[in-house]
Structures are given as C-alpha cells and as structure tokens.
Amino acid sequence: MAISTQELANVCGDQSNPQPQTYCDIYGQGVYDGYLVTRHPKKSPDFICVVQPAPSRREVMNQFMNWVKANPIYNTAPAADAFLRFLAIRFPCDSSAMSPENAANKIIR
Numbered sequence: 001m002a003i004s005t006q007e008l009a010n011v012c013g014d015q016s017n018p019q020p021q022t023y024c025d026i027y028g029q030g031v032y033d034g035y036l037v038t039r040h041p042k043k044s045p046d047f048i049c050v051v052q053p054a055p056s057r058r059e060v061m062n063q064f065m066n067w068v069k070a071n072p073i074y075n076t077a078p079a080a081d082a083f084l085r086f087l088a089i090r091f092p093c094d095s096s097a098m099s100p101e102n103a104a105n106k107i108i109r
Contacts, residue, residue, distance in 0.1 A: 002078035002079065002080065003078070003079045004075065004076055004077065004078065004079060005068055005074045005075050005076070005077050005078070005079045005081075005082040005083075006068075006075040006076065007079065008024070008027065008079035008083075009065060009068045009069075009075075011023060011024060012024035012061060012064075012065055013065065021058065021061075024061050025057040025058060025061055027079070027083075028057060028060060028061050028064065028083060029057055031079075031080045031083045031084065032048075032083075032087065034080075035048060035084060035087075045093075046093050047088050047092075047093055048084070048087045048088055048091050048092075048093070049091055049092065049093040049094070050087075050091045051091065060090070063086075063090060064083060064086050067086045067089075067090075068082065068086075
C-alpha cells in the first residue's frame with residue numbers, strides 16, 4: 001500500500017530532526033525522477049517544467065507541505081499522486097493544453 005499524503009506530511013512536518021527531512025527530500029526527488037524517466041515525449045507531453053536554476057529540494061518540499069495544508073482533499077491520496085499534482089501547479093509548462101488545472105487532472109494513478 002502506498003504512503004498517503006497525510007502520512008508523508010506527518011513525517012515531513014518533523015522539523016526537529018534532520019532524518020525525516022532527508023527522507024522527505026529524497027522521497028520528493030524520487031517521485032520527480034520517476035516522472036522524468038517515464039515521460040514519453042510524443043505520447044505524453046510534459047506537464048511539469050522546472051525552471052532553472054531550480055529551487056532547493058528543501059524549499060520545494062516546504063512549499064508542498066504548505067500546499068497539503070491548503071488542499072486537505074488529497075490527504076488520503078497516495079503521496080506521489082499529490083506531489084505530482086503539486087509540481088504541475090508549482091512548475092507549469094507553457095502549453096495551454098497542459099495548463100496547471102489540466103495537468104493536475106491528467107495524472108493517472
């Protein structure tokens with residue numbers, strides 16, 4: 001069973017210990033890396049376009065934690081699904097077909 005968004009938020013919310021923060025940073029990087037290596041440029045256009053220079057992993061995960069608080073509807077969703085939705089909104093691509101609203105709704109579990 002996949003970790004839920006709320007379970008990840010509970011772990012990532014522990015600012016007193018660097019170990020959970022490292023776990024959260026690596027979790028987010030792993031989800032993003034999975035997105036990058038599974039994209040097929042012709043069959044599945046990009047919907048996450050991170051600008052360069054990119055913000056730090058810690059900064060992105062802190063923004064994700066704020067997004068989770070503002071979007072409790074995703075608390076029971078798999079954390080990877082919610083994180084990809086967040087990234088699509090935070091780092092949208094220019095294509096109107098993949099606007100943040102459209103991209104976040106095209107994520108398939």
